[in-house]
Amino acid sequence: AMPGKKFFSLDKAHTLEEVISLIENKYVDEVQLNALNDTAIEALLGKLDPHSVYIPAGELQSVNDDIAGVFFGIGVEFNIINDTINVINVVPNGPSAKGGLLTGDKFLVINDTAVAGKKITAEKIKSLLRGDLNTNVIISVLRGMRQQKFTISRGMIPISSVDAAYMIQQGIGYIRLNKFSQVTYREFMQTMEKLKKQGLQKLILDLRGNGGGVLDEATAIADEFLSGDKLITYTEGKHFPKKEYRCKKEGLFETGALFVLSDEGTASASEILIGALQDWD
Numbered sequence: 001a002m003p004g005k006k007f008f009s010l011d012k013a014h015t016l017e018e019v020i021s022l023i024e025n026k027y028v029d030e031v032q033l034n035a036l037n038d039t040a041i042e043a044l045l046g047k048l049d050p051h052s053v054y055i056p057a058g059e060l061q062s063v064n065d066d067i068a069g070v071f072f073g074i075g076v077e078f079n080i081i082n083d084t085i086n087v088i089n090v091v092p093n094g095p096s097a098k099g100g101l102l103t104g105d106k107f108l109v110i111n112d113t114a115v116a117g118k119k120i121t122a123e124k125i126k127s128l129l130r131g132d133l134n135t136n137v138i139i140s141v142l143r144g145m146r147q148q149k150f151t152i153s154r155g156m157i158p159i160s161s162v163d164a165a166y167m168i169q170q171g172i173g174y175i176r177l178n179k180f181s182q183v184t185y186r187e188f189m190q191t192m193e194k195l196k197k198q199g200l201q202k203l204i205l206d207l208r209g210n211g212g213g214v215l216d217e218a219t220a221i222a223d224e225f226l227s228g229d230k231l232i233t234y235t236e237g238k239h240f241p242k243k244e245y246r247c248k249k250e251g252l253f254e255t256g257a258l259f260v261l262s263d264e265g266t267a268s269a270s271e272i273l274i275g276a277l278q279d280w281d
Contacts, residue, residue: 016040020033020036020037020040023036038054038056041054042054051267051268061130062123062126065130065159066159066179066181066213067181067182067213067214068181068182068183069158069159069160069161069181069182069183069184069187070156070157070158070159070183071130071156071157071159072130072131072132072133072154072155072156072157073095073126073129073130073131073154073155073157074094074095074096074099074101074129074137074139074152074154074155074157075090075091075094075095075096075097075155075157076089076090076091076094076096076101076129077089077091078107078122078125080120080121080122080125083116083117083118083119083120084106084107084116084117085106085107085115085116085120085125086104086105086106087101087102087103087104087105087106087107087141088103089103090102090103091157094155094157095152095153095154095155095157096152098152099150099151099152099153100150101139101141101150101152102143104143105141105142105143106141106142106143107125107139107140107141108140108141108142108147109138109139109140110125110128110129110137110138110139111128111137111138113128115128116142130154131154132154133154133155133156134153134154134155135153135154136151136152136153136154137151137152137154138150138151138152139152158183159181160187161177161178161179161180161181161183161184161187161213162175162176162177162178162184162187162188162191163176163177163178163206164176164206165191165194165195166195167195167198167199167200168204170199171199171200171201171202172200172201172202172203172204173195173198173200173202173203173204174203174204174206175188175191175192175195175203175204175205175206176206176208177205177206177207177210178209178210179210179211179212179213180210180212180213180214180215180217180218180221180269180270181213181214181217182214182217184213184214184217184218184221185217185220185221188221188224189224189252192224192252192253193252196252200253200256201256201257202256202257202258202259203253203256203257203258203259204259204260204261205258205259205260205261206260206261207260207261207262207266207270207273207274208261208262208263208265208266209263209265209266210265210266210267210270211265211266211267211268211270212267212268212269212270212271212272213268213269214269215233215235215245215269215272216245217269218269218270218272218273219232219233219245219272219273219276221273222247222272222273222276222277223247223248223249223251224251224252224253224254225251225253225254225258225277226247226251226254226276226277226280227247227250227251227254228247229246229247229248230246230247230276230280231244231245231246232245232246232247232272232276233245233272233275233276258277260274260277262274
């Protein structure tokens with residue numbers, strides 16, 4: 001390298017940037033560049049492996065809510081039937097229950113947005129209902145034949161990662177986990193302790209459709225089944241030092257039969273958990 005000159009010059013535009021710039025300046029039609037960038041990034045990551053994905057800005061909040069295991073909303077479950085939002089469940093003691101909403105109510109207007117009779121999507125409804133803690137949502141609903149208006153203050157709504165947990169028969173318990181969020185290990189432990197009080201000796205752990213999530217939560221659950229300081233998994237990259245995840249403590253279920261259910265939707269952190277259980281027999 002010449003004195004005073006950088007070894008690599010970064011002045012020249014990258015080929016991808018040049019192409020985007022050419023489209024912006026020379027293309028015949030108006031183009032949504034943000035969408036084009038997103039498509040290019042998705043295509044790039046798609047060439048790497050099935051696990052590297054790009055989350056567009058518009059979807060980030062929803063993904064983060066899922067990982068956190070909590071969001072701020074009004075606490076209802078709904079279905080869209082014939083372009084109408086039908087409330088199918090009101091979370092007990094949640095904001096909607098306190099605000100007076102009932103199962104069977106049909107949403108007409110959320111704040112100032114008409115939501116009936118339009119090609120409305122569940123994502124659009126979620127974006128209208130979710131927001132900052134203690135902010136208000138004004139909802140007009142059709143109840144029977146009467147139109148009514150409610151003001152609901154958004155509150156903290158937990159998203160449980162335990163779909164089901166019960167004793168199937170004497171000594172045999174069943175737990176279904178739908179993801180690994182930041183609260184999954186805590187939920188799993190509370191569930192296991194409840195089942196152990198009911199005489200749990202054999203466990204069916206259902207991970208079908210569980211696409212993964214927070215790695216530390218999956219390895220903490222693996223630790224509950226494995227003894228000693230067994231290696232659960234490790235991460236390592238070309239420019240990333242090796243990090244080992246080992247068993248650290250006495251487990252809640254180190255003896256007793258364990259059956260794990262999986263399918264083609266079982267991925268990522270779920271596969272780490274299953275792999276560790278298989279490795280250590």
